[in-house]
Amino acid sequence: MKRETLPRGKAKIQATTRGVHHLALNTEDMRTTMDFYTRLVGMPLVHAMKVPPGLGTGPGNRGNPPYEEIRHYFFDMGNDSLLAFFEMPRGAEPRAKRDAIGGMQHVAFAVTPKNFAALRKRLAAANVPCDGPIDILPGLVSIYFLDPNGIRLEACCQPAAAERPRVIRSVAQRRDDARGELESIDPAWAAATIAAGRFK
Numbered sequence: 001m002k003r004e005t006l007p008r009g010k011a012k013i014q015a016t017t018r019g020v021h022h023l024a025l026n027t028e029d030m031r032t033t034m035d036f037y038t039r040l041v042g043m044p045l046v047h048a049m050k051v052p053p054g055l056g057t058g059p060g061n062r063g064n065p066p067y068e069e070i071r072h073y074f075f076d077m078g079n080d081s082l083l084a085f086f087e088m089p090r091g092a093e094p095r096a097k098r099d100a101i102g103g104m105q106h107v108a109f110a111v112t113p114k115n116f117a118a119l120r121k122r123l124a125a126a127n128v129p130c131d132g133p134i135d136i137l138p139g140l141v142s143i144y145f146l147d148p149n150g151i152r153l154e155a156c157c158q159p160a161a162a163e164r165p166r167v168i169r170s171v172a173q174r175r176d177d178a179r180g181e182l183e184s185i186d187p188a189w190a191a192a193t194i195a196a197g198r199f200k
Contacts, residue, residue, distance in 0.1 A: 019079070019081055022083065023077075023083050023107065024085070025083070025085050026085065026088050028092075028093075028149075030071045030085065030087040032148045034075075037147070040123060041147075043075035043076055043083060046074050046076050050069045051064055051069055051071075053069055065086050067089055078110075079110075083107075096150075107151065108155075110167050112162065112164075116157035120143060123143075128146075129146075130144065131143065131145070133157075139158055139160055139161075140171070141156075141157050141159060175199050
């Protein structure tokens, strides 16, 4: 069975979103999580609340975790985007498997060279193990580390971009360079995808 995931047509696909509003993750220890993200990663707390009654298990649940009046905190990721955490009751849910289908493998944050160096120092001072720096792509260097919940984080730095990292530009490739990989899925689908302007 063929599955069409994008609209057909010759027009070039344009992004309809403006980036991440917030990424919502789970913890069972908000205090430790807040200390890690505010003190070590450098994301200020911007909103601290408890989910209003009835939105956890009642008919008003709009996709929140199924627990009443749990904490829900928001942190400033920079560039007008937020990282949020729900605090689950301790022991109520199993730890997520990062490599499971539908799981979140890791979160990568764009950081400037100055903040990259400062983050590495703070993590080292707090004895948080890091992998890297590792050259990911030409001009892109990363470190990897875990938060207190076991969530894998990546800090991506473009040294040549100084204080103005360009996220899309850091990973963009030419159509011809992507064509071989797309063709490894299905050559006809790859040709149609590129012809329809679905590749930036």
